Amino acid sequence: MVRVVKEYDERRTEILETAERLFLEHGYDETPVELIIKEIGIAKGTFYHYFRSKNELLDAIVDILIDEVTTTIKKLTEEKEGDAIVKMFRVSSYFRTLAIGKERLTDYIHEERNAHIHFKIEKKVTPPLVDCYIKLIEQGIEEGIFNVKYPEETALALVGAAEGLSEGHHEHANREKIDQRKIVAALDIYGRILGVREGLMTEYMMKMEGY
Amino acid sequence: MVRVVKEYDERRTEILETAERLFLEHGYDETPVELIIKEIGIAKGTFYHYFRSKNELLDAIVDILIDEVTTTIKKLTEEKEGDAIVKMFRVSSYFRTLAIGKERLTDYIHEERNAHIHFKIEKKVTPPLVDCYIKLIEQGIEEGIFNVKYPEETALALVGAAEGLSEGHHEHANREKIDQRKIVAALDIYGRILGVREGLMTEYMMKMEGY
């Protein structure tokens, strides 16, 4: 057997990335450690040299993702430039980018076999996300573009509504065509929740690039 | 080694109910068939006499629950008496009753180990629920109490927002006190999404019993 020696961090990252991919492909329970090590070309013992258990590996993967997401949305929220709506667009845009970057993470995540991971992520991502929205809502109120009575609940509802709307997407086959209409509808609803002047959300959308 | 003979349906129901309880208690994967049969006091073979596989059993459990829910909310939606808001209150009320009846089903369901079941139920309950909401929204529009542009998306957003708000509940410790405020806030937000005259939702709430 050829013995390939790598530095600790490099190998660790290799395992993390390979496992993330395989977990998303086949699901956590359906991915034996055996498969992970064969894919990389290392021995069983090597795997356990880096992670005490398969579950600890999952936790590490999830934690990395959570950290990444939390850090980014916090940064986007606390940026100086941009009003509340612009920032919301940016946060929302980031999530879409993430979904694409993670090779259709969202698609995979919505499969039953990944319920485990889905759950773990959602549970940890939602709180910081709600925090960001609360801050953005408060900013929007100060700026006079939002009219909200209950910031916290509004944030919760907003996140929930967004999820509900995106889940709806997953059902339809010909997404392309519908998308345009969906987006306009979604913006209308977000606008209502935030007490924004009618049509304002759409105007922002038109102005913004990459949305 | 006592051989207890029961009628087909009785035994089947016994298995279904025992399994539902155990799945919720320990999670699906962590509940061996062994445990189910010991709890009931039947043999392995008997189990497989009624269900081809453990997974089919889960499907059966979920389907029963789904059927129950779907039928009820359809009935509540299609009832002659009551305007759109009243019916929405009824549907929402039904879900709360359900949660209590299933012995804090929702609490259990929000534990990580039940992600599997949670997922299956949510995936199947959401579409009919959205359908009901679409119909109620259309009714409300006709009645002139709702002002909604995109009924389908609004329904999706409404269901999502409701879930988001109720999930938020699960975090807080002293639920009792907060509840009142939460409800008022939620109604405010639902009212916005549905384009209802401000304060109208709260007025309905005051009039209705058991809400």
Place this chain on the structure above:
Amino acid sequence: MVRVVKEYDERRTEILETAERLFLEHGYDETPVELIIKEIGIAKGTFYHYFRSKNELLDAIVDILIDEVTTTIKKLTEEKEGDAIVKMFRVSSYFRTLAIGKERLTDYIHEERNAHIHFKIEKKVTPPLVDCYIKLIEQGIEEGIFNVKYPEETALALVGAAEGLSEGHHEHANREKIDQRKIVAALDIYGRILGVREGLMTEYMMKMEGY
């Protein structure tokens, strides 16, 4: 694969006996469950159908042996016929029979790799054995053939001395020749410990058959 069905007790005994043999041959740690099941011709699952773990199997084996031994020596002690010395000879004789019957159990047991089992057995056999000796010593005192001040300690010392003497045996190569001398010496020593008239033990030995 041919599926051979046996009754619970029969199969259980089969596993117990096979495992006992293999444990003594190769040692507990060096006997994989795999080997046991291959020897019998059953599947892994079958093994775990009868014993929750490999260790539980060992406990069962040891317990059976202990029970057998304890019951027998109690019976020999409480028999009506025979004075204290005769009974001691019988007990001692039983142990020798046992050793032979168990296919040189004692030899195996004195190998390092069986330290585990040896320990477990010794720890459990000694107390009832000491109890028996205490009773026999008291009987002998009543019969006026023993002269003992401290029955309990004498019992402990007797068991220890016997073990010490028999351990000594295991060192020597040409056992046959030495045996006669060893026995006479041992009897002399036992006689001293028990405060028996000099030569009396040897007289008993001559009279007894099969010793």
Place this chain on the structure above:
Amino acid sequence: MVRVVKEYDERRTEILETAERLFLEHGYDETPVELIIKEIGIAKGTFYHYFRSKNELLDAIVDILIDEVTTTIKKLTEEKEGDAIVKMFRVSSYFRTLAIGKERLTDYIHEERNAHIHFKIEKKVTPPLVDCYIKLIEQGIEEGIFNVKYPEETALALVGAAEGLSEGHHEHANREKIDQRKIVAALDIYGRILGVREGLMTEYMMKMEGY
């Protein structure tokens, strides 16, 4: 990743002492090499630089202990001053000191998980111990204080009896109170085995310090 360089013997001793402690604490099989090196703060390779295998390490530990014991009891036996009984007391006293010095070695050693070590030590310590006793018995015969027919067997029995009596100790809870009686009883029995005038052993005990 600090590289601490030590002299060969110092490091070797460090490993030996750490391993001895860990083996007694957790048992040989339950102490991975990993634990030993982490405790010391060295790398895997370093360990194998000093010992070819884990088992060789155990042998080294046991050998050191054996050597120490063997040398000491030989010295005590061959000393000019003191008659046979006095010397026996000294040997016995040394064993007790040893037990205390090794931080309740005997307690640990009587736990099942240490059967392995117990066995190895006993097997190697007994022969030289018996040799010493043989010599002491011969000395006692010459001095006219012992009356023994079979020196070798008597030695074996004596060692066995001593062990039997001390094992008995391990059972009782309130050792303190019983000890005095136990010692007197033990001396009575040793006296019988050695053919010593009644009461002589106790007289020696009274005269000796620290016993």
Place this chain on the structure above:
DNA sequence: CATGAATGAGCCTTCATTCAT
């Protein structure tokens, strides 16, 4: 309708040891 012994693939994990650096 019921029993429960039997199956066996497959899983996670451990750990003594090797070897390139």
Place this chain on the structure above:
DNA sequence: AATGAATGAAGGCTCATTCAT
């Protein structure tokens, strides 16, 4: 003399499912 990444055989155990009775 020291490091620590890499090895891989081996082991105990789980559990959904089958099938003879």
